[in-house]
Amino acid sequence: MKKEQVTMRDIAGRLGISTVTVSKALNDKEGVSEELKARIKETAKEMGYRLNLAARAMKDGLSYNIGVIIPEQFTNVNHAFYLRVYQHIASRLEAYGYSSILHILTIEDEEALNLPRIYYEKKADGIIILGQIKPAYIEAVQQMTIPKLFLDFYQEGAQVDSIVTDNFYGSYELVSYLIREGHRQLAFVGNIHATSSIQDRFLGYYKSLLEHRIPLDPDWIIKDRDEQGILIDLELPTRMPTAFVCNCDQVARALIEKLKKEGIQVPADCSVVGYDNDIFATVSEPQLTTVEVDMEMLAGAAVKTMMKKISRGEASTGRTVVQGRIIYRDSVKSLTQAQSTD
Amino acid sequence: MKKEQVTMRDIAGRLGISTVTVSKALNDKEGVSEELKARIKETAKEMGYRLNLAARAMKDGLSYNIGVIIPEQFTNVNHAFYLRVYQHIASRLEAYGYSSILHILTIEDEEALNLPRIYYEKKADGIIILGQIKPAYIEAVQQMTIPKLFLDFYQEGAQVDSIVTDNFYGSYELVSYLIREGHRQLAFVGNIHATSSIQDRFLGYYKSLLEHRIPLDPDWIIKDRDEQGILIDLELPTRMPTAFVCNCDQVARALIEKLKKEGIQVPADCSVVGYDNDIFATVSEPQLTTVEVDMEMLAGAAVKTMMKKISRGEASTGRTVVQGRIIYRDSVKSLTQAQSTD
DNA sequence: CTGAAAGCGCTTACAG
DNA sequence: CTGAAAGCGCTTACAG
Numbered sequence: 233m234k235k236e237q238v239t240m241r242d243i244a245g246r247l248g249i250s251t252v253t254v255s256k257a258l259n260d261k262e263g264v265s266e267e268l269k270a271r272i273k274e275t276a277k278e279m280g281y282r283l284n285l286a287a288r289a290m291k292d293g294l295s296y297n298i299g300v301i302i303p304e305q306f307t308n309v310n311h312a313f314y315l316r317v318y319q320h321i322a323s324r325l326e327a328y329g330y331s332s333i334l335h336i337l338t339i340e341d342e343e344a345l346n347l348p349r350i351y352y353e354k355k356a357d358g359i360i361i362l363g364q365i366k367p368a369y370i371e372a373v374q375q376m377t378i379p380k381l382f383l384d385f386y387q388e389g390a391q392v393d394s395i396v397t398d399n400f401y402g403s404y405e406l407v408s409y410l411i412r413e414g415h416r417q418l419a420f421v422g423n424i425h426a427t428s429s430i431q432d433r434f435l436g437y438y439k440s441l442l443e444h445r446i447p448l449d450p451d452w453i454i455k456d457r458d459e460q461g462i463l464i465d466l467e468l469p470t471r472m473p474t475a476f477v478c479n480c481d482q483v484a485r486a487l488i489e490k491l492k493k494e495g496i497q498v499p500a501d502c503s504v505v506g507y508d509n510d511i512f513a514t515v516s517e518p519q520l521t522t523v524e525v526d527m528e529m530l531a532g533a534a535v536k537t538m539m540k541k542i543s544r545g546e547a548s549t550g551r552t553v554v555q556g557r558i559i560y561r562d563s564v565k566s567l568t569q570a571q572s573t574d
Numbered sequence: 575m576k577k578e579q580v581t582m583r584d585i586a587g588r589l590g591i592s593t594v595t596v597s598k599a600l601n602d603k604e605g606v607s608e609e610l611k612a613r614i615k616e617t618a619k620e621m622g623y624r625l626n627l628a629a630r631a632m633k634d635g636l637s638y639n640i641g642v643i644i645p646e647q648f649t650n651v652n653h654a655f656y657l658r659v660y661q662h663i664a665s666r667l668e669a670y671g672y673s674s675i676l677h678i679l680t681i682e683d684e685e686a687l688n689l690p691r692i693y694y695e696k697k698a699d700g701i702i703i704l705g706q707i708k709p710a711y712i713e714a715v716q717q718m719t720i721p722k723l724f725l726d727f728y729q730e731g732a733q734v735d736s737i738v739t740d741n742f743y744g745s746y747e748l749v750s751y752l753i754r755e756g757h758r759q760l761a762f763v764g765n766i767h768a769t770s771s772i773q774d775r776f777l778g779y780y781k782s783l784l785e786h787r788i789p790l791d792p793d794w795i796i797k798d799r800d801e802q803g804i805l806i807d808l809e810l811p812t813r814m815p816t817a818f819v820c821n822c823d824q825v826a827r828a829l830i831e832k833l834k835k836e837g838i839q840v841p842a843d844c845s846v847v848g849y850d851n852d853i854f855a856t857v858s859e860p861q862l863t864t865v866e867v868d869m870e871m872l873a874g875a876a877v878k879t880m881m882k883k884i885s886r887g888e889a890s891t892g893r894t895v896v897q898g899r900i901i902y903r904d905s906v907k908s909l910t911q912a913q914s915t916d
Numbered sequence: 917c918t919g920a921a922a923g924c925g926c927t928t929a930c931a932g
Numbered sequence: 933c934t935g936a937a938a939g940c941g942c943t944t945a946c947a948g
Contacts, residue, residue, distance in 0.1 A: 237635065237696075237941095239940095239941060239942085240941070240942070241941080241942095249918075249919085250918070250919045250920080251919090251941085251942075251943090252918075252919055252920080252943080252944090253917085253918060253919070255941095255942065255943060255944095256918090256943090259943085261943095262917095263917060263918070264917070264918080265917060265918095268917085268918090280719070282693070282694050282695065282696050283694065283695050283696065283941095283942085284632070284695075284696045284940090284941055284942070285695040285696060285697055285942095286628045286631045286632045286637060286696065286697075286940090286941080286942090287632055287924085287940075287941035287942035287943085288924095288941085288942055288943070289628045289924090289942095290626070290628045290629055290632060290923095290924045290925065290926085290940090290941085290942080291923075291924050291941090291942060291943050291944080292924080292943085293579065293924070293925095295628060296695075296697075297675075297697075304661070311653040311654040311657045311658075312653040312654075314657070315653045315656070315657050315678075316653075318676065318678075319646070319678040322676070322677065322678060323678075323680070326691060331675055331677075331691065331692055331695075331697055332675070332676070333639075333673055333674070333675050333676075334660065334664070334674070334675075334676040335664065335673075336657075336660075336661040336664060336665075338665070349668060349673065350673055351624070352624050352625065353624065353625050353626075353627040353638075353673075354579070354624050354625065354626045354627060354628065355627055355628075355639075355673055377622070489859075511853065512857075515854075515857055517831075579925095581924095581925060581926085582925070582926070583925075583926095591934075591935085592934070592935045592936080593925085593926075593927090593935090594927080594928090594934075594935055594936080595933085595934060595935070597925095597926065597927060597928095598927090598934090601927085603927095604933095605933060605934070606933070606934080607933060607934090610933085610934090625925095625926085626924090626925055626926070627926095628924090628925080628926090629924075629925035629926035629927085629940085630925085630926055630927070630940095631926090631940090632924090632925085632926080632939095632940045632941065632942085633925090633926060633927050633928080633939075633940050634927085634940080635940070635941095
C-alpha cells in the first residue's frame, strides 16, 4: 500500500517553481530570496510535507543511522545501564541528524558469528557495540567495512577503538577510600578471568593494596561467577576481612544477604562495597557505597568518536577512558572512628 | 567521506550482464537460469556486495523500519520489561525484513508534544508506542499519517489500536487463587487513578471479590504513588487484611519491607502478591507470587498487527488482549491448610 | 536569485 | 531467459 506522500515536486507545483528551489529553501541553503523561502516553508508545512531522508541518503551514500549492538547476554544483567546509555547515545546522535537502531545480539547469533542485518542492508553508517562480545565475534565484527566502536569494554589486539569506563582507577579510588577509613583486610569478590571490566577492577584494588604495602592474599580473591558469567554461590573465606570489595553491586548485595544469614551485620561487623550504582545498590539493605559510571560522558564520547570516523574518516583513537565517581552510602564502617570511640 | 561501495552494476559489469538480471538473481525472482543465478550470487559474495536497502526503499516508498517509542518516564521503572519486549519486537520484525528503531521519548519532548524525528524524516513505516503516554501526546500521535499502535496500554476514545496484557483477568485470577487458599480479607495496593494498568488490575481484584460476595472495603485500597507516578510511603491500614494484592512487584517488595519493620512476617502473618514478575519479584524476601506477562506474545501480536496495517492498509483491530500467567512463589500462605492443621 | 540536467542504486513493467 | 528504459525523491554542479 503505497501512500500518496507529499514531495518537493508537489510543493514546487503548487508554487509554480522548481524542486531545486524548494530543496534549497527547506535546507536553508543559499540562492533563494528570503521571501520565497518563507513562502516555501509555509506551503510545506501546510501540505504536511515530510522529508524523505531515504532519497537524500541515497544521494549521499549514507543511511544517517548508527547501529547500537547490545549482546543479549549482558542485557540480562543490567538492563537499566544499557538502556540509559542507549538513550544518551540516541539523543546525542540526534544533534548530528542521525538516528540509532538498537540491535540486541542474541546468544545464538553471537555463537554463529551472524553479523546484524542492518549491516548487510547498509542501514547503518557505523556500529557501536555496547557490552563485551566473544573473541570470535570480535573478529567477525572487524570484517565489517564501516566504522565501528567498542563501548564499555575493550579487547587487547583488536583493531577497534573503544570507549571504556575507568574501571581500574575507579576501583583504585574506592579501595583507597576504604583504606583511609582504616580497613587493611580487604577481600575482592569477582572472577578475574570473566571480563576485562572485572579484571581491571581487580587490578585497581591490587594497585591500592600495593601502594599501601598490604600483601595480596589469594584466599581473599573470591569467585562470584563461572567463566560464562553465570553467578555462583559465594564461599566466605575462613579468615574474615574487615571489608569486601565486590566487582559489582549485584554480587555485593548477594554477599550481604549471605553475611546476614551467617549472623554478620553490614557494616557493623564487616563493610561491603559494590560497583556500577545500579538497582542492586539501592535495593540492598544497607544501601551500597559504590562507583557510578558517568553514562552521559560515556555516550557523548562514543558519539563524538563515531561522528569523526564517519565524516572525516578519522583514524584510530585507541582506548578512551571515561571517569566514574564514588557514591557514598551506608555499607561501609569507618574503623578509624570506631577505634577513636573505643 | 563516501566509501566506494560495491553495487549491482559492479557485479553486472564483472559478469558482462545487466543489473536487472543481478537484481532478479539476488532476490530469487523468476527469469534467471539457475546456473547464472548461482554465478551471480557467488560473485556478489566474492565482491563483498551488500544490498543498499535505501534504494529499494525509495522505489517502494517504504523505509523498512518500525519505530518503537518508549516514554522515558516508564523506562525508569521497569527497564528490563521494555528492553525485553523491544528485543522480541525487533526479532519478529526481522522475519518481515524490517528493522526497528528504538526512540526514547523524553519527558520534555512529551510535554512539548514533539513527535520523534524518525517520523518527520520518513524513517519509519509505522510506530509502536510502548508504555503509557499523556493524553495530549496521544492527540499529537494521532496526527501522524502512518500506522501506529499502542502496546501495553490503551486510551479510551483514542483512534489507535492497542495490544494490552490482560491486567483485568490476570489480577482476577490471582485474587481468585488467594480466595481459594482461604483468604477473605484482601487489600489492594495501588493508586487506581494513575494508569489504565493499575485500574484494570484493581477491577480484576474487585471482580473476584464480587464473585465471592466479599464486600469492597475502601480502607483497604491503599495508595502507593501520586498521580505523577512517583511512589510514596505506604500507610498500613489500621485493621489488617490476611493478604495484600499489590499492583506491581516493586510495591509488593516495599510493602514486605515495611511489614517486616513492623514485626509482621510474610507469608506467616500476612500474604503479599505482586504483578509483573520483574526483578523485584525475585529480589524480594520472600520471593513473590506474581503474574507474568507473556512478552513474546505481546511482541508477536504487536508486530503481526503492525505488518497487517502496513502491507494491507488494514483497518482497526481495536484492543487486543494478551494473557498472562501466575508464577507461584513464596509470599502466599494457604489459610485452608493452616486451618486444617490447627 | 532561479532552474534544467544528471545521478544516487535499486526494481518494475515491458519488449525481445 | 535476458535487458533497455523509466522512475522512486532528493541534491549537486552548472548554466542562465
